Amino acid sequence: MKKITLIWILFFLPYFVFANADTKSKEMCECLKKAKSSQAESDKKECLNLREKHVKALKKGSKQHEGYLKSLNQCEQELAGLPQVDPNLSTEEKTKLVCDCMKQATKQNRMGCFKLQSDYAKTISDSEEKKAFNLNSQSCGE
Incomplete structure (x- = not known):
């Protein structure tokens, strides 16, 4: 028993x-x-x-x-108000989502866009691709 x-x-x-x-x-x-x-x-x-x-x-x-x-x-x-992270998107689609977030966000809400950027970066395994994503998605927020 x-x-x-x-x-x-x-x-x-x-x-x-x-x-x-x-x-x-x-x-x-x-x-x-x-x-x-x-x-x-x-x-x-x-x-x-x-x-x-x-x-x-x-x-x-x-x-x-x-x-x-x-x-x-x-x-x-x-x-x-951020979209759910979809790891199956292409790097270009991920960059566009981050850039759209940066363009639409007020100064107060930009931290959410940085988090979105970080979460998408974590879904990219190739180091060169991740580096390109980070550079491209950072430049759109300037």
């Missing part, structure tokens, strides 16, 4: 662990949405406290924490 219980726990444990990270990222995303719409300092502080609590619970650097950050990154991009 103990072996069956142990097998059951080992089989379903990853599901519960990752579901926990997913639940926490959704909870954090809702907090960020609320803080963005209310603009109240107390709501922003609540999100900071919640994030700290989540990082402790998920053990920074763990697989669960990485999944949490990935889901949270998607939420933050959505809140900033």
Whole structure:
């Protein structure tokens, strides 16, 4: 009986662990949405406290924490009005998206465009292609 219980726990444990990270990222995303719409300092502080609590619970650097950050990154991009990063686009398409973002963004929102640029750069494995992308996408923001 103990072996069956142990097998059951080992089989379903990853599901519960990752579901926990997913639940926490959704909870954090809702907090960020609320803080963005209310603009109240107390709501922003609540999100900071919640994030700290989540990082402790998920053990920074763990697989669960990485999944949490990935889901949270998607939420933050959505809140900033940035398109989701599509690694399957050509380098030219990626450059155009970054340049369009730079042209349309106000000074306050340009940080989101730099993040978009960074995220797209991470999707390019060839070092020469990545270098060309960075140069081309940086020059369009000037």
